[in-house]
Amino acid sequence: MVRRPWQTMTSIKVECVMGEKLRIGESPLWEEKEGTLVFVDITGQKVCRWNPASNHLQTVSVEAPVGSVALRNSGSYVVALGNKFGILKWEDQSVTTIAHVDEDKLNNRFNDGKVDPGGRFFAGTMAQELRPAVVERNQGSLFMLLADHSVVKHFDQIDISNGLDWSLDHKTFFYIDSLSYAVDAFDYDVTTASISNRRCLYRLEKEECIPDGMCIDAEGKLWIACYNGGRVIRIDPETDIGTKCKRNSTLHICWLEAVFYL
Template sequence: MMSSVKVECVVKESALIGEGPVWEESEQTLLFVDIGGQKIHRWSPSTNQIQSLETGESVGFVVPRRSGGYVAGVGRSIVAVDWSTQMMTPLLEVDEDKKNNRLNDGKVDPIGRLLAGTMGKETRPAEVQRQQGSLFSVNSDLSVTKHLNQVDISNGLDWSLDQKTFFYIDSLSLTVDAFDYDLLSGHIGNRRVVYRMEEGEGLPDGMTCDADGRLWVACYNAGRVIRIDPVTGVRLQTVSLPVTKTTSCCFGGPDYSDLYVTSASLGLNQSEQQLAGGTFRVTGLGVKGRPSTSFTG
């Protein structure tokens, strides 16, 4: 029997490009960024309050840091964020030879290493300089390893339940890919396609893995999140949202059974889609997610 899936807009404040939702267990809050609006947001479901920090440059992701506070990708810098003082401290810079690049999606692996990617800045709306981006990891000593270059739009990332597979999206390839992952060394290899986007599914964007090992992929320009089985390459479920530019998703809530979905309003006029740029909560999926890991650096 299908559970009754419910979609509600919980953060109505419109983001230009809402992205990178992360559930923060300790605070029971949802962290997410507005790339174009240059803000980090923290929203509490229990109080419905939103707190924001202006970053002064585009911000691709934010993740909790084990030593306290957060780490965010701002411009081409990885910065430490002290929420209480609203201070940002640069830790390191990437893609030094590509001044037009910016950080996009990032996530922490199961042992606390940060993986993040870059992309060429849009020269015109929706026109990205192709093959300018890279994917790299930041270790706990803040050393950087580059894994891939010639990436178009480095996007969604997550790991399999057994931690031996790394899932990754380069949006313009229109595929979800997998790599063998060596958790100890952080080495990736043996790239293969696990899912090809079908007609009408738009661009694959942010992604999260659920407690059953299935992937939930936000479909940009297609107003939906799809659940796929990375083993069989089959789409299992589609959740439609009332906005077209769905950007990313994560599970959260007290028992990780709520799916949070971010969206963008960039290039849309508000009369077309009143909720564009909002953040949505999907309940009744009958599926749970997994807690995120904090960055050890």
């Protein structure tokens, strides 16, 4: 892998769409049926649902730091909070635990997560932060929750499990362990959910920023929000050319039609 020169985006406008203050906002996803953006406030211990049409924000408080959320066919949600997966029912604001992970590491918690093209929920863990972006190293793992509520651990020795997504043809899995300052790629089998052949796709310099959340666009390009770096970068997996745009702080990103939410 050769790190290529940066290009700069000049035509992108960045604006605040929601004035609500969050402690650590992450894991945004669009809920088409309700017309809402669902996301979490990790250390605020809340799952949030924002309606852009009415600018109305709803929240459900949970018992532990919540790293990510996913939609279910039944209309409820799967949440990765503390060291467990749970089912969140919005109507009665209840969370039912369905699986535990990292039970030998009481200081661990879930962080970012996302559903793969086959409907499996991937989410990774990390040790609790001593201060922002400072953790006990190699304590995290990447887990996969299946429909029968069983859990598979794909790999461990992770520092801060973060952004993840899949290529448009579903044959490549992209992944970020933040303190590696890199985006890694794996071969992916969408039928079996097996991952293999890990390699570094793109590496950032440490003085630039810490890679955090990630999503893929309709052109197959990766968008990466950088913690404490004041920027979002767009990477072409075919050429490893990076393009950047600046903002004050970034945590996580997702697409909604022509709108890009950070």
